[in-house]
Amino acid sequence: MARVTHICLSDLHLGADTAILTDTPGAEKGGEAVSADPLRTALSEALVATISSLNGNTPPPILPSVVLLGDILDFSLGTPKASISSLTSLLEALTASDAQTWLGPFIFVPGNHDHELWTVTRYNAMVGSTSGASDYKHTTPAFPGTSPKPVAAVIDAVLRANGFKGATTFYPNMGLASADGRKMVFLHHGHFVESMYRAMSSLVADLDGDPAISFVVEKLEEYNASWIDFVWSNFGDNGKLGAEVRLGYDYLLAGREDIRFDHRLGRVLAKKMQAALPLPQSGASRQWTLTATNALVDVMLGNYGQMERFSYFEPLGADALAGLKDYLRLTVQDQIARERPTAKPDNLTFIFGHTHKPFENRVPVPDAPFLPAVYNTGGWDLDMPMFGTKLGAAAVFIDEDLNVASLRLCKVPRDDLSASAEVHVATADGTVKGNPMAEALQKALDATATEWSAFRAEATKAYRVKQVYIIRQMALADRGTAKTRKALR
Numbered sequence: 001m002a003r004v005t006h007i008c009l010s011d012l013h014l015g016a017d018t019a020i021l022t023d024t025p026g027a028e029k030g031g032e033a034v035s036a037d038p039l040r041t042a043l044s045e046a047l048v049a050t051i052s053s054l055n056g057n058t059p060p061p062i063l064p065s066v067v068l069l070g071d072i073l074d075f076s077l078g079t080p081k082a083s084i085s086s087l088t089s090l091l092e093a094l095t096a097s098d099a100q101t102w103l104g105p106f107i108f109v110p111g112n113h114d115h116e117l118w119t120v121t122r123y124n125a126m127v128g129s130t131s132g133a134s135d136y137k138h139t140t141p142a143f144p145g146t147s148p149k150p151v152a153a154v155i156d157a158v159l160r161a162n163g164f165k166g167a168t169t170f171y172p173n174m175g176l177a178s179a180d181g182r183k184m185v186f187l188h189h190g191h192f193v194e195s196m197y198r199a200m201s202s203l204v205a206d207l208d209g210d211p212a213i214s215f216v217v218e219k220l221e222e223y224n225a226s227w228i229d230f231v232w233s234n235f236g237d238n239g240k241l242g243a244e245v246r247l248g249y250d251y252l253l254a255g256r257e258d259i260r261f262d263h264r265l266g267r268v269l270a271k272k273m274q275a276a277l278p279l280p281q282s283g284a285s286r287q288w289t290l291t292a293t294n295a296l297v298d299v300m301l302g303n304y305g306q307m308e309r310f311s312y313f314e315p316l317g318a319d320a321l322a323g324l325k326d327y328l329r330l331t332v333q334d335q336i337a338r339e340r341p342t343a344k345p346d347n348l349t350f351i352f353g354h355t356h357k358p359f360e361n362r363v364p365v366p367d368a369p370f371l372p373a374v375y376n377t378g379g380w381d382l383d384m385p386m387f388g389t390k391l392g393a394a395a396v397f398i399d400e401d402l403n404v405a406s407l408r409l410c411k412v413p414r415d416d417l418s419a420s421a422e423v424h425v426a427t428a429d430g431t432v433k434g435n436p437m438a439e440a441l442q443k444a445l446d447a448t449a450t451e452w453s454a455f456r457a458e459a460t461k462a463y464r465v466k467q468v469y470i471i472r473q474m475a476l477a478d479r480g481t482a483k484t485r486k487a488l489r
Contacts, residue, residue, distance in 0.1 A: 002399040002436060003062065004054055006107075006176070009395050010069035010189065010353030011379030013113065014086035015078025017469065019381045020462040022078070022086045024469050031472050034465045036086075040093035042458040043409075046423075046451035047395070048097040050407070053444035055102070063104030067174070068155070068167070069353050069377055070111020070189025076232050077113070084158060091162040099164075106159055106167035108152035109174050111189035111354060112197060112232040117154050118171045119229055125150045138221035142175035142186065142335050172221060173335060176402060181343030183402045186332050190354025190376075191228070192220055193323040200224045215330035315359035315376070315390055324350075328365045328372055346370050349404045349428070351396050353377040358394040360406050360428045373428035375406050382466040385474070388414045394426075397437055404428070405438035407445070410459040423452045 013019035021040055026033025051064070073083035094103075110118040122138070140149065149168035156166040172192060176185040191197040200223040201213040214220070270286070316324065328350060336343060350363075350372050356379030362371040378393040392411030398404050406426045425432055425442045432438040445452065 002401045002403065003060055004051070004064045004397055004437075005062075005400050006065050006067050006398040007051070007103075007395055008067040008069050008187065008351055008377055008398070009072075010111070010377040011071045011356055011381060011393070012090070013071055013074040013077070013379065013381045014090065015080075015083025016074040016076075016381060017078070018383065018466055019074065019078075019086075020459070020466055021090060021380050022082070023089075024465055031469065036462065037089070037093070039455075039458040039462045040090050041096070042451075042455040044090075044093040044097040044099060046448060046455040048094070048099050048102055049448040049451045050441075050444045051102045053447045054440055059101055063102060065104050066106045067187060068106060068108045069187060069351070070109055070191070071113040071353065071379070072108070072111075072155070073114045073117070075114055075116055083114075084154070087155075087158055088162065091159065091164065095163055103164070105165040106152075106155070107174065108155050108167045108169045109187055109189055110152075110169070110171050112191040112228050115225070115228045115232065117152060118169065119225065121150050121153055121169050122171075124153055137218060138225055139172060139218050140170050141339055142170065142173040143177060143339050173217060173332070175336070175339070176398065177340065177343065177345075178402055181340055182345055183347040184336065184343075184345045185349045185351065185398060185402050185404060187351045188327070190352035192224075192331070193320055193327050193352065193354065195319060195323060197228060198224060198323075200227045215326060215334070217331050217335050220331065313390060315357050315361075316355065320355065321363075324352075324363060324374070325365050328363070329367060333368075347402075349373040349375065349402070351375045351377065351404070353379060355379070356381055356383065356392075357390040358392050358406065358408060358411075359390075360426045360430075362428050373404065375404060375428060377406075378408075382412065382463060382470065385467045385470040387412050387463070387467065397441055399437045399440075401436070403435055403437035405432075405435055405441050407441055410456070410463075412463055413460055423456060 012021055014022055016022060017025055021036050021043075023036050024034040025031070073080075073087060075083060078086075094100075108117070149170065152167040152169040156168075160166050170187075172188055174187040176187075177183070195202070198213060198220065201220060204223055205211065205213045214223075328348075332348075332350065336345065347370065348368075352374075353376060355376060357376065358378030359374075359376045361374055363374045364371055375396050376394070377396055379391070380393045381391075383391065389412050393409045395407045395409055396404060397407060404427075408424050408426050410423070423445065425438050425445060427435050427438050429435070432442050
């Protein structure tokens with residue numbers, strides 16, 4: 001078989017209490033603390049055993065890169081301290097399984113919940129620059145070039161502290177191409193597929209009187225970067241306000257989007273803005289700020305519940321599917337044309353995460369002469385207590401011939417827990433036969449049945465722990481709603 005070059009994981013949401021690879025809080029939130037160590041260990045041992053089997057139990061001369069495809073750390077629903085601590089615990093489990101022998105450098109493609117790390121990396125790249133405006137770009141080229149890629153500062157430091165080779169960054173897209181340019185793989189976290197994360201682009205288009213937004217990758221990030229940082233990527237580091245936002249998330253889990261809570265959060269946010277911005281200390285100014293923040297909270301909490309990750313029973317909703325087609329047609333093809341103007345790809349695979357619902361398929365794209373293969377890496381977070389949904393996680397493997405296959409690692413069990421988390425190989429064409437990467441992965445999976453059986457058992461337990469935790473939080477949120485309502489009467 002061809003050598004495995006990349007292994008893609010996304011949406012670990014390390015640091016968020018509802019993520020199955022993060023420890024579950026204990027008595028201070030009304031229950032027993034539960035460590036995620038058994039699941040972290042089982043996952044590490046099974047992954048390392050599989051990679052070893054793929055390589056005939058002999059480390060290859062060039063080790064595969066691990067692509068961390070966004071939302072690895074959760075700086076919105078978790079604090080930076082909790083997120084980095086959870087990442088350290090996972091790396092310690094990988095180290096104990098001898099992962100350094102089998103894994104090469106890491107590549108970080110930021111998502112919306114860890115987008116702030118891209119902002120930090122981008123600003124670091126500007127320091128001492130003498131080459132002018134090019135260093136102030138909001139994005140990186142998708143394809144590797146002769147110039148070094150920026151270092152993902154925080155993740156790189158944590159990786160190196162735990163004996164790994166560090167991490168470089170691509171944002172928002174990473175591209176791989178065959179020597180003749182006909183076969184390509186594009187990787188993106190997936191947030192720009194959803195209209196919520198293009199909100200500022202839509203605002204600019206409306207202000208310009210132009211109904212069509214720009215899908216050029218640099219413009220998407222230029223217009224929306226601050227919006228993504230503000231709403232999704234730093235509330236965990238925002239003290240009291242961050243706590244209020246996480247409480248709002250608990251209300252959403254409980255189905256209690258109470259308007260009184262919305263207005264309370266609006267007042268907290270307005271007070272913070274009034275203190276931070278050079279606004280006049282007048283009644284009119286304070287009223288304007290409160291009106292603006294109430295509108296923002298309404299958009300955040302009102303639209304949040306309509307996002308793709310909360311569409312639990314279909315792999316991809318209509319809005320996200322339309323956004324995916326637009327991103328492939330307008331953003332990906334434009335970036336290919338700009339960076340590889342002589343290439344004429346006739347085979348494109350697109351890998352993304354973000355939705356927490358793994359799937360593999362071919363998606364027709366208007367004006368494209370071929371059907372792109374699409375893989376979703378799913379997620380490691382239980383968004384709500386219901387079982388039997390499409391939520392689950394996968395690792396996507398890429399070989400040096402750009403063959404792609406998904407290793408479906410786990411899914412939310414059925415309601416009666418009669419089915420444990422499943423591990424199987426999947427492809428966009430629905431068959432393993434004829435795909436060299438999938439065929440090799442299936443053989444490796446068969447050879448590591450013992451390790452994956454242990455992982456399945458731990459994953460099923462972990463989902464149950466998070467279900468109990470979320471139900472407990474729902475009860476607390478219900479009581480909190482009643483207290484807030486009483487206080488505001």
